[in-house]
Amino acid sequence: MRVIILGDGGHSRVIQEMIFAKEEYEVIAILDDKYEQRFQERGIIHAPISYLVKLIRGDIKVIVAIGNNNVRKKVVQSLSLLPEQYLTIIHPSAVISTSARIENGTVIMPNAVVNAKAEISMHCIINTGAIIEHDNAVGTYAHISPNATLAGAVTTGEGVHVGSSATIIPGMHVGSWSVIGAGSTVIEHIPAYSKAVGCPTRIIERILIK
Helix, strand or coil: CEEEEECCCHHHHHHHHHHHCCCCCEEEEEECCCCCCCEEECCEEEECHHHHHHCCCCCEEEEECCCCHHHHHHHHHHHCCCHHHECCEECCCCEECCCCEECCCCEECCCCEECCCCEECCCCEECCCCEECCCCEECCCCEECCCCEECCCCEECCCCEECCCCEECCCCEECCCCEECCCCEECCCECCCEEEECCCCEEEEECCCC
16 A cells, blocks of 8 residues: 655654554655655655645555644645545554544554544544543544543543643543643543643643634
């Protein structure tokens, strides 16, 4: 399967290693707007993201390897690709329930766990060692950071960022585009566009998304 990777920063390098480790994938291009002109390196095209229109074909899959949730959403919206054109990447060490549902464009990193009846929407990042427990619903463009734990029946809205080693207790809802600080413990619902930190969390500011 031929693959185009969008983004060439730190998060992308992790995804690149995951893809290169799979013999069934062939990376044909890594596109990032830090590249002003097209060039080739080890047989792989490097060019701005706009170059995608010259490469995309029905048999090619695209993965948006950009860690920033808001930027990742803007890139996806600018492309107007069909959901089935996006690649889902799951590291072989991840533990995924057979009853879990994972939508296109999502990346699940090493040693992550996605348990029974959990639902992961499109273009999410389930990072290294993160735990998504039973009956969770993770919204589009969310990023669950390394070693974070979403206990049973947690829901998160679009674009939520849960920091490293944070814990959300069962049944809580985190509203769209909210940020949960690293190491925090969420024991009550968090409204949309909020930054919450601490054990237990307290809201320290409102977030403006442009």
